[in-house]
Structure formats: structure tokens, C-alpha cells
Amino acid sequence: MAPRPSAPxxxxxxxxxxxxxVVRRFNxxxxxxxxxxxxxxxxxGMPLGTARLLYxxxxxxxxxRDLRARLQLDxxxxxxxxxxxxxxxxxxxxxxxxxxxxxxxxxxPAGRRAWDELERRSGERAxxxxxxxxxxxxxxxAAALAEADLLVRAAxxxxxxxxxxxxxxxxxxxxxxxxxxxxxxxGFAVGDLTAGTEGLRPPDGAFVVATSDGVPVACGGxxxxxxxxxxxxxxxxxxxxxxxxxxxxxxxxxxxxxADLGHTTVRLDTNGTLTEAVAMYERAGYRAVDRxxxxxxxxxxxxxxxxxxx
Amino acid sequence: MAPRPSAPxxxxxxxxxxxxxVVRRFNxxxxxxxxxxxxxxxxxGMPLGTARLLYxxxxxxxxxRDLRARLQLDxxxxxxxxxxxxxxxxxxxxxxxxxxxxxxxxxxPAGRRAWDELERRSGERAxxxxxxxxxxxxxxxAAALAEADLLVRAAxxxxxxxxxxxxxxxxxxxxxxxxxxxxxxxGFAVGDLTAGTEGLRPPDGAFVVATSDGVPVACGGxxxxxxxxxxxxxxxxxxxxxxxxxxxxxxxxxxxxxADLGHTTVRLDTNGTLTEAVAMYERAGYRAVDRxxxxxxxxxxxxxxxxxxx
DNA sequence: CCATACCTCTGATCATAGTCAGAGAATTTC
DNA sequence: GAAATTCTCTGACTATGATCAGAGGTATGG
Numbered sequence: 001m002a003p004r005p006s007a008p009x010x011x012x013x014x015x016x017x018x019x020x021x022v023v024r025r026f027n028x029x030x031x032x033x034x035x036x037x038x039x040x041x042x043x044x045g046m047p048l049g050t051a052r053l054l055y056x057x058x059x060x061x062x063x064x065r066d067l068r069a070r071l072q073l074d075x076x077x078x079x080x081x082x083x084x085x086x087x088x089x090x091x092x093x094x095x096x097x098x099x100x101x102x103x104x105x106x107x108x109p110a111g112r113r114a115w116d117e118l119e120r121r122s123g124e125r126a127x128x129x130x131x132x133x134x135x136x137x138x139x140x141x142a143a144a145l146a147e148a149d150l151l152v153r154a155a156x157x158x159x160x161x162x163x164x165x166x167x168x169x170x171x172x173x174x175x176x177x178x179x180x181x182x183x184x185x186x187g188f189a190v191g192d193l194t195a196g197t198e199g200l201r202p203p204d205g206a207f208v209v210a211t212s213d214g215v216p217v218a219c220g221g222x223x224x225x226x227x228x229x230x231x232x233x234x235x236x237x238x239x240x241x242x243x244x245x246x247x248x249x250x251x252x253x254x255x256x257x258x259a260d261l262g263h264t265t266v267r268l269d270t271n272g273t274l275t276e277a278v279a280m281y282e283r284a285g286y287r288a289v290d291r292x293x294x295x296x297x298x299x300x301x302x303x304x305x306x307x308x309x310x
Numbered sequence: 311m312a313p314r315p316s317a318p319x320x321x322x323x324x325x326x327x328x329x330x331x332v333v334r335r336f337n338x339x340x341x342x343x344x345x346x347x348x349x350x351x352x353x354x355g356m357p358l359g360t361a362r363l364l365y366x367x368x369x370x371x372x373x374x375r376d377l378r379a380r381l382q383l384d385x386x387x388x389x390x391x392x393x394x395x396x397x398x399x400x401x402x403x404x405x406x407x408x409x410x411x412x413x414x415x416x417x418x419p420a421g422r423r424a425w426d427e428l429e430r431r432s433g434e435r436a437x438x439x440x441x442x443x444x445x446x447x448x449x450x451x452a453a454a455l456a457e458a459d460l461l462v463r464a465a466x467x468x469x470x471x472x473x474x475x476x477x478x479x480x481x482x483x484x485x486x487x488x489x490x491x492x493x494x495x496x497g498f499a500v501g502d503l504t505a506g507t508e509g510l511r512p513p514d515g516a517f518v519v520a521t522s523d524g525v526p527v528a529c530g531g532x533x534x535x536x537x538x539x540x541x542x543x544x545x546x547x548x549x550x551x552x553x554x555x556x557x558x559x560x561x562x563x564x565x566x567x568x569a570d571l572g573h574t575t576v577r578l579d580t581n582g583t584l585t586e587a588v589a590m591y592e593r594a595g596y597r598a599v600d601r602x603x604x605x606x607x608x609x610x611x612x613x614x615x616x617x618x619x620x
Numbered sequence: 621c622c623a624t625a626c627c628t629c630t631g632a633t634c635a636t637a638g639t640c641a642g643a644g645a646a647t648t649t650c
Numbered sequence: 651g652a653a654a655t656t657c658t659c660t661g662a663c664t665a666t667g668a669t670c671a672g673a674g675g676t677a678t679g680g
Contacts, residue, residue: 019448023436026455030462047666064628077668079629101627101676126333132465137555138329141461145336147454155442155451245447357636374658387638389659411646411657 044114046084051118053081054090054107058115061106063096090114154244157210157217159253164197164207164221172209172219176236183273184297199223200233206257207234210250217241218250222258222266225292230263235277247280259306266306269298354424356398361428363391364400364417368425371416373406400424464554467520467527469563474507474517474531482519482529486546493583494607509533510543516567517544520560527551528560532568532576535602540573545587557590569616576616579608 044051056071068078082105085091090111096102107115130138162169200207200221207221220235232254237247258266267289270277278300286302354361366381378388392415395401400421406412417425440448472479510517510531517531530545542564547557568576577599580587588610596612 019440019452020433020436022452022455022459023439024432026459027432027436030459049667074667074669075628076630076670083629095676099627099677103628122334122337123330126330126337129333129462129465130329132467132559133461134555134558137461137464141458141465142329142332144454144457144461145332148451148458149332149336151443151447151451151454152439154447155439157442245444248444249442359637384637384639385658386640386660393659405646409647409657413658 044117046088049077050081050084053078054085054111054114055118057085057091057105058107058112058118061104063102063104064093065102067105085111150241150244153212154241154246154249157212157246157249159208159210159250161206161208161257164200166207166209168209168211168216169207169219172216172236173234175216175238176219176234179236179239180271180297184271185273197221204261205230206261208250208253208257210246212241218246220250220254222254222261222263224261224263225267228262228264230258230261230266232258232266232268235268242276247277248284251280251284255304255306264306265303267292267301267303269293269295269301271297272299354427356394359387360391360394363388364395364421364424365428367395367401367415368417368422368428371414373412373414374403375412377415395421460551460554463522464551464556464559467522467556467559469518469520469560471516471518471567474510476517476519478519478521478526479517479529482526482546483544485526485548486529486544489546489549490581490607494581514571515540516571518560518563518567520556522551528556530560530564532564532571532573534571534573535577538572538574540568540571540576542568542576542578545578552586557587558594561590561594565614565616574616575613577602577611577613579603579605579611581607582609 046054053067053071053073056067060066060070062070064075064078064082067073068075071078073081082091082093086093088110089108091105092108093103093105096104130141133141164173197207199205200223204224205222208219209216210218217238218236218241221233222230223233225231232251235247235250235254237250255266268281268286269292270281272278281302284304286304289301289303291298291301356364363377363381363383366377370376370380374385374388374392377383378385381388383391392401392403396403398420399418401415402418403413403415406414440451443451474483507517509515510533514534515532518529519526520528527548528546528551531543532540533543535541542561545557545560545564547560565576578591578596579602580591582588591612594614596614599611599613601608601611
């Protein structure tokens, strides 16, 4: 159990460990110190599970069904926990007006106070960790954790194929066109988002949404242009997620989808204003081609030949 | 529960969060994904606590007493867990020859195989996390986690006052003189480490050791020079821990100790070969002074006036 | 309007985690 | 060598986490 903190400042260390080793060492040392169980949930006079449920309700109230999915709980178990919180007057449970089989759960004022206390403790714990560090070290720690957080989130993003009119898809596309409208000098006419989505669904097209914690963070689609050519459309990455390689990953994924749909080449158009996107396409092996459509907002056109799969 | 991954690449983010917020956000997202409970302990047909004990024994065999201290377990509980592992032929428990009240615990060959399986799963988990990332992203993640690991460890180092002949103190001092011997052009005569330690214990002196997970990572002492002057001696930081500010923290600590001992000024000598040390002293507000002793290895001499405390 | 599916809750049950008091063996102290 | 201490283990007990089957209310599709 010798500590091997592997100072990153010293590249001459004899045993530069692999990625997996670094992750494992970090897991071990971090969880030991921060408390894997996040002990801040303890000590409020209620068991861990109950506190965790209370916390989750405070983060986002919802139906018992939501909570069950978010916390991965058995319905009977959840019911019992709720009853306990209810009898302590920390939460209110009422039938959902929309579907009276379901029940809506929310915090009472007393519950909100208990939740605030959980928050306070959790903050206290974090404050205690950084307390012995100098300001410069805290900055370094914060930067390192933020970087790790971004990458870990990016690594665990889930990419799912959905219908282009799916609520999650529309939410992502709305963010996409809003951003275009903002960045294009002349603006971008935001019309009906469901228009022109025919080609983006099977059997010849597809649309995917990448979500993190259920929140859409990126999207993109493939539609057929005929002649074994697919076109990548509506590709977008949440601004706060840029720089984490999510775009490249999504692009690779869409290329795979296009290949599965039988396309041998993909094309796409974009606007020179979106500098990050242009750079990414070039990095991903796309080559500039002549204009192949009359999209008034497009200034750059790219194509890439797909390697055959399966 | 909106995700705010705060891309570090974008310094213009409107809501740059404080250190505590970053730590908390990271805690939440990381533990959710990596599994606070380190689920790799599960699924071997034994409960979590048993698996954790098995793992700990595999990392470092020892007496039940050691294990109890390391895992913070009740003696009765530990006894029961051991009996279970013993009945599964995973560990052997035998009386300690040195003190037959104690019992030594070690893995059997079957236990070692089970332990290897735990290791494999844990690695699998880490591999799974980094799998979706590109090589460059993995490097970034590894660097960020290593940096965070170093700083978190540094923040949780425990500084304790011990006798200068304490085993932990001697281990640290041995590493110190070995390093001097290696770095000094003419070598450094390593004599009896307990010699010259009289001044490093109360009531006029002190010696402290900084440990992480029970392993000495830094040390230093204060001895009286008379006339309200204390001298800082034998200050050393483990090579792998340099660059984490542990030296500065230890130095601050020793200044506090010196002040508590009634000294108003501290002096120290060092060798120009130890460039990091010289830089650190200057950063900490030490000013160069004339040679005040005949230490043949010393080339630089520093002093600092202490602010009054209490 | 009937069958079916969905949703929550209750009762029953179980394993695990964890605590406490004290028996009994080994060691140290006086 | 007796007394006090240290150490492990057993028995007794509690709470928590978790699962399963089924009752009974509510919605939906034909």
C-alpha cells in the first residue's frame, strides 16, 4: 500500500503508470478521503437511504416513478422510505393530477430546511478538504477536478438513437438553431423544428441524441442524399461540453450509423463562423469539396469516404 | 440537476464556481459514475464487507489488530468476517509467534486467486471508464487525476509531533540522509541517526513527521540555539511529494512549533545543491544571513523573524 | 364496459452491517 | 506469583437495505 503519488511535474519517474492505474489509484485515495458513502448524508437522525432520497427529492421533485428510476430503488422500498419522510413531515406525497395512479413527491418547508442542512454539510466537507491548501494549490486542485469532471462526464455520455421529433431531440435541435441564430451575422430563421426531418428516421436515416444524466448535451443526424451518400445534419454539442472531444465521438458514431445504413460516403455542410466545427471535421479526416446544395447558411462543404464495416 | 461541466478551456464562463463548488460537483458526478461503493467488490458471491476485508488482507497481510485499525471495524465484527473467509478457505488465521494473544491473517492460494479477481474487476471498471475516450483525452484525464490525487493526498497529510528516535522519524531521517549522500558531490557521511537528537525533543525542541496512510512523507525538527533563536533541522519531503506544497506547509508548521516553544527567530542552513529547498525558503520569507555554524555541508544560511502568536 | 396493463402500497421475509457485554487465553506489571 | 491488562472470540441484539408476491386503485384499448 505504498503511496505513489506520481508527481506529474517529474516526467522522469521510472514507473509512469498507465491510464488504468492512475484511475484506480485515484479512486482508492479519493474515496477513502472524501467518503465514498458521502457521509454528509449521515447524522441527521435518519438512515443513509432516507437521507439520499430526501436529497434527491430536493434536487428535483417528481413522481415516485422518477425517483425510483433515478435512485434505482424497488417500488416497495421507495414507498416505505417515502412514508417515513412523510411521517416526519419532510415531504408531501399527492396524487398526480395528470394520472391519478402516480403520486407526486415534493419537499415541505421542513424538508427544505433538512435539505439545506445536507447541502451545508456537504459543502463543509469540501471546505474541510481544501482548507489545508494554499490558494495556488486550491486553484490547481479545482482546475484538475474540473478537467477530470468534464472528461469523466464525456466518457459516460450515452448516445441513443431517437426519432427526430422526440422531445429530447427537439430540445437539442432548438439549442442548435438558437445558437446559429445568435452566431450568424444575418441571424437564422428559426422555423418549425419538425420540418425536414423525414429523412432523419429509418429506414434510410437516423437521429441520435447524447445525454448526460438525462440531459441532452449533443445531437446529430444522418439523412440519405442518394447514390450511397449520406449527409450529416443538425450536429450540435452543448457549449459547456466543447473541448472534451464529445464532438469527435459523436461524429465517429454518426459515421458508424451512416455505414450501417449502407452509405459509403458522408457529406456535410457548415458555416465558417463555427470555427471549432470546421477544425474538428478536418481533424477527423474530412476533405473540403464543392458546394453540393443551395443552403444559404453553408459556406464550407466536406466529404469523407467511409471504411467498410461488418 | 443541470450539468455544469465548466469547460476549463473557456475562461469567459459567466459563473466560474468557487473551489468548494468544484469539489462538490466532482464528488457527485464522479462517485455516481465510478461507484462510490466500488461495486467491483460485489459479485464474488460474498458481501461487500467481506470482500473489502479480503482485499485489504491481500494488499497487506497482518494481525487482526492491524486490519481492525485499517478498516475501522469492531473486533467482534471483524472476527466474524474472518471466520467466514476462513471457512471459505480464502484466508489462514494463525497465532502470532511474537505474542500469542494476537492472530496473524494471510491469504491462502485460493484467497490470492479471489484477490486477483477483485483486482481484475477493479481494473476492468477503470478500463471501461476510459474506453470511450481518445488517447489524447485519456492522457488529459490521467494527468488531471494524478494532479488531483497528489493535491488531495497533500491536503490530508497528517503532521504529528514525535520523538526524534521514533521509528517513523528515523525512517524519514534515513531517507533524508540517503538523499543528501546521493546529491552531495563528496557524499554525506551517514552516521548514527539518533546522534545529535537531544535538542529535538521537548521542552526546548521538537520533531514532527508528516504521514499519509501511515507512511512518512516528510519530516523536520526545531532545536534551540539560545537567545530566543530556534534552528530548523532535518527538514525533508519525499521526492514523489515535491511540487504539492507539502514543504511550505511543513515549514509553516515548524515555525508555529518554534513560536510555541518561545523562539522569536528561526534559522536554518542548507546546501545550494538542494535548489528546490532554497527557492522554497526564499518564497516563505526567509532572508540570507551569514554563516552561523561550522556545518561543512551547508552553503546557504537563512533566518526569519517569527510573528508573535497567542 | 370489459379486459388488460399500469402504478403504488402492504405484508412477509432475508441478508448484511454494526454494536455491546463478557468469557477466556496470553501477556505484562507489580 | 498474583493482579491488571491486552487481545480475540462468542452470543445476543438491532437497524438498515433490499426483494418478492400480491392487493387494490387507476388508466387505456378494443
